[in-house]
Amino acid sequence: MTDLKRTPLHDLSQAANGRMVPFAGWEMAVQFSGLVAEHTAVRQAVGVFDISHMGVLRFSGPNPKDALQKLVPTDLHRIGPGQACYTVLLNETGGILDDLIVYDMGDDTVLAVINAACADSDRAWLEQQLSGSGISISDEKEDGVLLALQGPDAQRVLEGLSGTSLAELPRFGQRMLPLPALGVDVLVARTGYTGEDGFELLLPHDAGRQLWSQLLNAGVTPCGLGARDSLRLEAAMHLYGNDMDTTTSPLEAGLGWLVHLENPVDFIGRAALEQEVDQGSQRKLVGLRLEGRAIPRHDYPILDGEQTVGTVSSGGWSPCLEAGIGLGYVPKALAKVGTELAVEIRGKRHPATVVKRPFYRRPA
Known part of the structure; x- marks a missing residue:
């Protein structure tokens, strides 16, 4: 892994028992205390992710x-x-x-x-x-640190460190936030990739290392790529390269709410999306829930009877639902909630039902 890039928190992640793996050209922690423990910490309390590999x-x-x-x-x-x-x-x-x-x-x-x-x-x-x-x-990041503080206790923890109320910062709101103990103001946004309330923070190199240590010392659970994936899957959030790529449009990916054709700007791809609106999408991204202990994985075939009608784009075990869940593209006629399908796992058919997304929604 000598050719892989490392974030400013690499040594601190190792010191926290992070198990390092290659990911998108970086050496990142896949887990610390264990995927389920980290997943549960974010759903019930608060966890922190090093996302400094992002641009x-x-x-x-x-x-x-x-x-x-x-x-x-x-x-x-x-x-x-x-x-x-x-x-x-x-x-x-x-x-x-x-x-x-x-x-x-x-x-x-x-x-x-x-x-x-x-x-x-x-x-x-x-x-x-x-x-x-x-x-x-x-x-903008250069050699700085990008952190994701996620979970129902994230606001309380961050307010305690900043001495500033974040109650009025809405979802997708962002502002500069003072961190007096570090002597810096940092960019904080009420965003995340877990389906929970939380914040993402952009900090200079040294301040980022200090904040990571402060958070862990305050009892915040360090979380790796494994929990990040299971959390976003439960929230039915797309993973680029799996659930969407250059062969998928936002309309068939269930991201039609991002497409504002009433805006007259001639953006790249507009003509293709207008044509898709007129003719209808041929396939749709759906959520699948499997029976028993079966776990769907990326690229597993999706079956209608004996016919392969699609493949799983993302899949895994849901700790919250205690079931195997997945996303995948199927013909539009099979995309209705309640449709009975199957996923082929190691040569065997496992019943699956098209369910409403997201699979998990945080309590109001």
């Missing part, structure tokens, strides 16, 4: 939202300073190049958090598309 880009110049608006199907002018939104980058055929979160920082500045596996290709594509626009792109 953070700064777009600066005259009207950066106007420039970016031509690259995404979501109306970026629905958000203002102090707000953020989830969206996707599309190619000309309406396929998804990556998913990202866009932050309006005001003062002609926009940030975007992008996936680690797509960081280099995203930046090259964005620079090509924005060439001549007057918008400059820079690395």
